[in-house]
Amino acid sequence: PGRQFDIQEYFLED
């Protein structure tokens, strides 16, 4: 159930 987010969508590139 549900779709998995890509962690990069949350965190900012340095």
Place this chain on the structure above:
Amino acid sequence: MFEARLVQSSILKKVLEAIKDLLNEATFDCSDSGIQLQAMDNSHVSLVSMNLRSDGFDKYRCDRNISMGMNLGSMTKILKCAANEDVVTMKAQDNADTVTFVFESPNQEKVSDYEMKLMNLDQEHLGIPETEYACVVRLPAGEFARICRDLSQFGESVVISCTKEGVKFSSAGDIGSANIKLAQTSNVDKEELAVTVEMQEPVTLTFASRYLNSFTKATSLSNVVQLSMSPDVPLVVEYRIGEIGHIRYYLAPKIED
């Protein structure tokens, strides 16, 4: 010149055990302040962040910042050559393409050194913003490992619900469903046995059980695990590494299609 000496080589073995399921290789960034590692797993679902402070080492020297890309499979092979009671020293020259691990038995009668080739890895450093979490749960690390293992038999996902009364872990699948509720411990004699919840607002989030299970490979590092959750942001699963640092796993929640 980089040199880091750790009397307990078992700490390094446990750190490696805690990351090698998720990462095939990783860059160890060494600076005056210590050793840091940050890497996403291959599927970009979770992020591993580890920090070993320089003051936690028995000897630490880092003249210049150095990034050492290591194959974790090779590193595992080398660390298997160390006895748990051995003293380990990691050494590298500035701009070196190898790192040396030196293992010394406690009585100094046996000294071994292993040189490992370093790798050039693409660095994808992500900025992790300071976040106020709606719920922070602390529970015995062994209990969390047990719950993740037990629930992964039921389904691919685990729902974690946190209220001020406690925390509930649930999973459902073909064979049925399971719910495990942990109440906040009322009387805490030993902190490492307690379940505590700091809650601003209740949170319910869904996560892939496969990743939660991988994170519990860090269980031997710490008696306590801390789960930090807020709506729509990654879960943080944190284990302290003795007095020397921590390992944090960030896992993006699942969302409804």
